[in-house]
Amino acid sequence: MGNSSRKEEEEEEKEEETDGETVHITERKEKKKKKEEEEEVELPLGVEELLTSGDPVLDLSYRKFRRLPLRVCGLEHLEKLYVCGNSLRTLPDSITQLKGLRILALDFNKMEDVPLAVCQLSNLTRLYLGSNRLISLPPELRNLQRLRCLWMESNYFQRFPRQLFDLPHLRSLQMGDNRLRTLPSDLWRMEALRGLWLYGNRFDEFPRVLLRMEGLEILDLDKNKITEFPSLKRLPALRLFSYDHNPVEGPPRVGEEVVLVGEGAEEAMQDREYWKEQALAEAREAEELALAGEEEPVIHGILKNSCSAPSRTADDLLVAVGQEEDGDSERKDDEGDFERPSTDYDGNELEYDEDGLEYEREELIYEGEGFEFEGGGLEYERGEMDYEYEEEEELQHRERRVQQ
Incomplete structure (x- = not known):
């Protein structure tokens, strides 16, 4: 009994010495760290x-x-x-x-x-x-x-x-060139993650949890040991997938907007672009055929009144430009023809209101073969004139003069 008691006392003394030494070492490290911090570093040029x-x-x-x-x-x-x-x-x-x-x-x-x-x-x-x-x-x-x-x-x-x-x-996580072999099954909880770099690790298989990372836009798995990739079409936000330096025969299936980086990626993207262009060309051709089968629209031009053209009524002219005129437009002379519009204009300024242009006019006095003005001694002989209706506003102006 005495020997056992002595051994227990010796062990307790050793533990106390060890604890004391540990505390002493810790304090010494803290003092050293504090001293180093207090020493000002010499600043480079x-x-x-x-x-x-x-x-x-x-x-x-x-x-x-x-x-x-x-x-x-x-x-x-x-x-x-x-x-x-x-x-x-x-x-x-x-x-x-x-x-x-x-x-x-x-x-x-x-x-x-x-x-x-x-x-x-x-x-x-x-x-x-x-x-x-x-x-x-x-x-x-x-x-x-x-x-x-x-x-x-x-x-x-x-x-x-x-x-x-x-x-x-956290949106961007770069963990390339580490020693990861697996990823946690609940990695999908990182819903804000958009870019994940895992190149140069030790993955033997594609981490299936990544298929649940629907917000990923960039995924880099270069330089691993993955022999097979699943379809990545279920990652709708993916825009860049890098799989280079993996023992796979070709790229995985991805969405049309995904840029691939790896062996065979260039050929795969060229084929994808080719078929995309073919689809667009077929769609354009189908649209052109559909348009060709439709009846061509009737375009109403603005008619021109000339000496060689048959006479037209004012209503004919209005129909030609798709407009209607209020009031009676069938004012004729004794011989049944329309009165030719006068070319007289008194020089007064134009007035404009919301209904269109309105011209101030003076009454014309017809005497014999010409027009007579009050204050001027000029006489004009009536002459045959042709009018071209090339602008809608000019047409309306001429028609108003016809109605007067």
Whole structure:
């Protein structure tokens, strides 16, 4: 009994030492991180001007930073921050001060985890995490409720992150060049998704859940091991499907508006265009035949009154242009012919009302063979004149003069 009690005491002492050492290590890491954050990074040439420019867009890409300069976190006016192609492993917690940040690009760095501080940037709409060392996403990523675009290509994801289901506005998801073999059966819950890039993964079969993604417009499954594709005609919104570098004999069946990328895609689209043109040509031909079988419409032209043409009544002229005139138009002279219209015009201005043009006229005094004006001694002999009725308004004017 005594020996067993002594062993238990020794084990408890070891556990206390281990716990103490763990706590000590954790505290030491935190102190080191805080010290690193407090140390100002030496700024490369030209960066100082960028930091003091007041521009809402800051591009610090490929500057060989191992830590983000703390001064960046004080630029609360920033809306877009690009720090691609550096050697960042994390970001300072003070980056949460960038409340207005909408775009954050962290591609081509050395991050093994998404910094939790990033998950507090609630106004982010685009987040680029490609070409890092990620294998998972933190649960806190759900806080990015406004996120519309997430690119995580060229990482080490073996499973599809289910945290993405809680991002209601995510439209573009780039997960190419990862290690995915399957997709979750409830992926269809991501109803806002419009573009999905899954090239360079390890799919042996076409993920059937994609057939329920009716809102997808772009689907990229290049560089997988898929041997057979189902018909994609049930995806009504699909506009681009890429299947290149898969062991398949030809493209799948898709809608007429879908652009295909892959082996045999060019020939398939050429055939589709050919048959489409043939269908259009047949439709045009059928329409022309239908029109040819119809009775040609009668076109009423405007008649012309000349010396050689037989005399026509005013009613005949009105019928020819499809108009009707109120009042009696059969005013004839003693010999049964219409009186020829006079060409006299007194020069007075025209008056216009809603019913048409109305001319002020003076009474004409006929004496002998000519017209006599009150105040002028000119006499005009009546002469034979021809009138061409080429305009509708002129026709109406002539007809009124006939009726007078």
